[in-house]
Amino acid sequence: MADIPKNTSQGPRGPKPKRAFSRGNIFLYGTLIVVSMYYLLPLYVMIVTSLKGMPEIRMGNVFGPPMEITFEPWVKAWSEACTGINCDGLSRGFGNSVRILIPSVLLSIMIASVNxxxxxxxxxxxxxxxxxxxxxxxFIPYQTMLYPIVIMLREIGLMGSIGGLVLVHTVFGMPILTLLFRNYFASIPEELFKAARVDGAGFWQIYFQIMVPMALPIFVVAIILQVTGIWNDFLFGVIYTKPATYPMTVQLNNIVNSVQGVKEYNVNMAATLLTGLVPLVIYFASGKLFVRGIAAGAVKG
Amino acid sequence: MTVDSEPLRARSGKRPSRLFKNWMAKLATVPMILTALVVFVGGTAWTITYSFTGSRMLPKTNWVGLDQYERLWSSDRWMISIKNLGIYGICSLVLTLVIGFTLAACLDRKIRFEGVFRSIFLYPFALSFVVTGLAWQWILNPDFGMQNVVRDWGWTTFNFDPLNNPDIVMFGLLIAGIWQGSGLIMCIMLAGLRGIDEDIWKATKVDGIGTVKTYVMVIIPMMRPVFVTALVLIAAGIIKLYDLVVAQTGGGPGLSSEVPAKYVIELMFRAQNLGQGFAASTMMLCSVVIILIPWAYLEFGGRKRG
Structure with missing residues (x-):
């Protein structure tokens, strides 16, 4: 009904002015902005806390911006924070995580794409x-398979090593990645495959010369999926590695939740941010591909 | 599968052994076959079998029947874990679905900055549960965190300390869990909403049905498969709940935020009570089966008929 006067009057205010500040829109944007604050709050609090000195944290407001910006907590978190007797900071966990991440991502994607x-x-x-x-x-809870895998890793002498954890990540990444690649390869026209067969190409030749070049976007999706998944893993890290090979998430938890010493909240938050940095960078850099990756993960049934 | 093997066999007169047909494909999928059979099937069967033994530090085959299960269900810690997971699970399920759908519906109203809002709602999902738990542990810190700030604003009796109050500790975890996971559900719901025909909206407008009513009466029933997928995803995530608890509360105060996944791991790797851990993990498996069977029936039973 509201449309009829609009079409006839053609007032001086230009085209379609009525939508901009309708009550519905204010409510809509209001809701979205308030909810956004809830989502942004932890990131904001982590950042400001990590830039404050301890005295300021003790007296102050957790939401307030730092009065004096200091990067000392970041340095300390990276190179001095203690877990038990080791005081070499998160850098060790970061190194371990990288050494776990690269072979796990390569191996799991190689195997899954061939599958x-x-x-x-x-x-x-x-x-x-x-x-x-x-x-x-x-869909089987990991807890049901944890101990048999401990036995298997012990049998092949990889328990507690980075190699063992790489194998575990490869095994548990396999279902979703295989599904991802299977669905993608199934969507490639079969004629292409048949033509290559007629030309005498074999299993690997078709894979490397036709399938891999065509599937590059899905490889990128798989890499994003695996990098964030493996970097964020805590359960496998805590069970299949030992303190010297703990990945970053496990070491972070040990640093922050250690009961010894004075709690340095700014160092803790800097350490937390450092651990979250890799997946966050990947998330913001990859944009739509990340969404595509999780959408693929979502339809895993 | 037998159908496409016929012409091949007819062509090659020698009729080679079936085992070696496609042998390269079989060889290439050996890692998958091993994973499926040895780790998934074998591992699960092994755990279930050993849950009937009295294994303590090392797995042994001294059969004790259902003893471990009896002990499990009479253990206070396990009962607390189950209760906690129930509270967390129901709240998380309802809230995540409601928030996820509401946000998706808001974003689907052809708004500006949709990409910005979507990035904001989804970024926590990129973070690990450990990071999530530690961030919220700090925000909920009673001395320096939110409670302190609200008191400084003048509401001096404000009391919200979930990390030290056994009665509400699960809600402290819930705030963090929803923060981390609702973006994913929003994304799935948004994809579902985008799949709905524009004409539906035109039709309801012509009929004079309001926006909210259209969502509740028309759109949500149309999105049933999306809701089912979301439900399965959330449920699978809830049963796995472990890292968040370890990072944010460590199961405390006392035992008040223990969860089953944590119980399993503590008994297997700390308390050296393997049999008990196996029994508990078998119960977790059962709960997954109970959730999955009706879903698989709906999903795949329907597809075969269609």
Whole structure:
């Protein structure tokens, strides 16, 4: 009904003025802004706390901006914070996490992409059943498989080492990545595959020369998915590594939740931010691809 | 599968052994087959089997029947864990769905800066539970955190200290958990909303149905599959709840924020009571099965018919 006078009057205020500040819109933006504050609050608090000195934290307001900006907590978190007897800061955990991350991401994506390719183009008797088991496995709570894996790793002599954790990440990343690649390869026209077969190309030739170049975007999605997932892992890190090889998340938890000494909240927050930095950078740099990755993760059923 | 093997066999007169047909594909998927059979099936079966033993420090085969389960269900700590997970689970499920859908609906109203808002709602999901837990631990710190700030504003009797109050500690975890996870659900809901035909909106406008009513009466029923996916995702996440608790509360104060996943790990790796840990993890598996079977039935049972 409101549309009729608008069309006939053509007032001086220009086109479509009525939508800009309607009551509904104010309510809508108001809600979104208030909710945004809840989401941004922890990040803001972490940043300002990590830039304050301890005296200012003790007297002050957790939401207030720092009066005197200091980067000392960051330096301390990186190179001096203590876990137990070791006082070499988070840098050790960071190094471990990188050494875990790179081989895990490469290995898991290599295996999963070959799986996806074989499952969509080279089906054999039983291949679908193995795939179904794999997908069901993604829903089994990790707790049910933790101890058998301890035994397996002990048997092959990798318990407590970075290599062992790499294997664990490869195994548990496999269901979702295989699904991702299988769905992608299944969407590539089969004629392409058949033509290559007629030309005499074999399993690996088709994989490397046709499939991999075509699947580059999905490789990027898989990398994003794995890097954030493996970097953020805590459970496997705490169980399958020992203090010298703890990944960053485990070391962070030990630093912040250690009961000894005076709590230095600014150092703790700097350490927390340092740990969160890698996935945050990936998130903001990758934008839509990150969403695509989690959307792929979401449909894993 | 048997269908496409027929022409191949007919072409090659020798009829090679079936085992070696496609042998490179089979060889290439050996890691997958091993993962599926040895780790997933084998590992799970092993744990279930050993949950009927009295293993303590090392797994042993001294069968004790259902003793571990009896002990489990009479353990205070386990009962607290279950109760906590129930409270957390129900609240988290309802709130995450409501918040996720509301935010998605807000973003779907053709607003400006949609990308900015979406990035803000989703970024916590990129962070680990450890980071989430530690950040909220600091904000909820009674002496320097939110409680202190609100008191300084003049409301001197303001009391919100979930990390030291056993009655509300689960809600402290809930605030953090929802902060971390609701962006994902928003994203899924938004994708669902984008899949709904514009004409629906035109039709309801013509009929004079209000916006909110359209969402509740028309859109939500249409989005049933999206809701089911979201539900399964949230439920799977809830059962896994572990890192957040370890980082934010450590299970305390006392035992008041213990959860089943933590119980399993503490008994297996700290208390050296393997059998008890196996029994508890088997119960976790059961709960997943209970959630998944109706869903799988709805999802795949329906698809086969269609």
């Amino acid at each position: 996806g390719y074989a499952l969509s183009n080279w089906k054999f008797k039983g291949s679908e059943s193995f795939f179904t088991i794999l997908i069901i496995g993604a």
